[in-house]
Amino acid sequence: MADTEGYVDQAVAGLAEPQPMYKALRESTPVFRSPQAVVLSRLADIEMALKHTELFSSNMDAVDLGNVRPLIPLQIDPPEHAKYRRILDPLFTPREMAKREPRVTELVNEMIDRFVDRGECDFHEEFAxxxxxxxxxxxxxxxxxxxDQFLEWKDGVIRPEGESGYDRRHEATAPAAQQIYDYFERAIEDHIARPRDDVLSSLIDxxxxxxxxxxxxxxDICFLFLIAGLDTVTDSLDCFFVYLARHPDHRHQLVEQPDILPSAIEELLRWETPVPGVVRVAMDDVEVGGCPISKGERVSPLLGAANTDPAEFPDPxxxxxxxxxxRHRAFGGGPHRCLGSHLARMELRVALREFHRRIPDYEIKPGTQLTYTAALRSVESLPLTFPVPT
Ligand code: HEM
Structure with missing residues (x-):
């Protein structure tokens, strides 16, 4: 285990192209002690850590998002965790998500309508x-x-001003968190008074x-949905469109063969890994790859490194x-594997299909310097230009 400062901080912070760093880490120091966490970059170690929740927990000590109780189900360890997944999983099946696809298709087209005649857009701001x-x-x-209110709260807990990394101060995230609790408290009361056909009513029942x-x-479930389900899809859209803008051959493939969209999305999730790593806390003194880790230390399985490990992916x-x-790990692994993967896939599929149907050619506005945000890989702004359709 080495202490090469800077290495992982940059990788975890989400550089524009983190893949070479994943490779370097995996090959030189696969168990790496950064100032913030012990970072795991070998697929086998990552799989082990994600699976063994009794040794590597995602409880409240792993990340502080201003919440006052454990987020459900992420911060609940098995076996209790399973009782929540049993009621949540049926709400997010591919079948349930397919029912929502027509409305999402309409929504995506309404968004494209707003900028298509302009010949340019800020993809991040106006779409992702x-x-x-x-x-x-x-x-x-x-x-x-x-x-707008939701976006402000989401950023308030995920990217509190002046804070980054895992060691955020509770005071930085707590005010936005409290507003989220208050908002959902009112929303629950409203749904109890007037039940309807949506996920919140299903949770009440x-x-x-x-x-x-x-x-x-x-x-505690709604709070987690807000944190887990918004930024991650934004990050994926940003990463995918940057990649496709810069790789016209790949983009043409999508335009000419829309049938490959589902597998193209899996490959973009693998390569880009928009959530580059997750965080755990060691529940005991333990050893990984011959390196001692002390009880209470933070451990970060680097999903991006798992996704480019030649042990699983030929020619990664x-x-x-x-x-x-x-079999990429962009949605994590083990009991806490992403609950919303089918929702995310549906949103990404509709977005890529409709955007490329209407705007097959685009580029990043010349002269643009892309700035990636910390921890989760979105860009602060993504100006795209394209020919106005006739
Ligand atoms: C492409 C978009 C997405 C990516 C890349 C992604 C990624 C992930 C990852 C890596 C985890 C594991 C976290 C950990 O082990 O610490 C996770 C968990 C989770 N995700 Fe997603 N996610 C996405 C979209 C969504 C959406 C749309 C929802 C909406 C509900 C969602 C809800 C959740 C929940 C509730 C968990 C916790 C599951 C548990 O603890 O059992 N995610 N996600």
């Missing part, structure tokens, strides 16, 4: 940010006027071990839209 947030509001049955969820449990640096098999 509002799309998942609007889908989320619809899914939970919340008023669309709350969009759900039974866990024969009893309804408490208010607090519903709040090749971006092949037909790669098969493609």
């Amino acid at each position: 940010v509002p799309l998942p947030c609007t889908v989320f509001l619809q899914l939970l049955g919340l008023p669309l006027e709350d969009l 759900a039974k866990v071990e024969g009893r309804p969820l408490t208010h607090e449990e519903i709040l 640096e090749l971006v092949d839209f037909c790669r098969n098999p493609n």
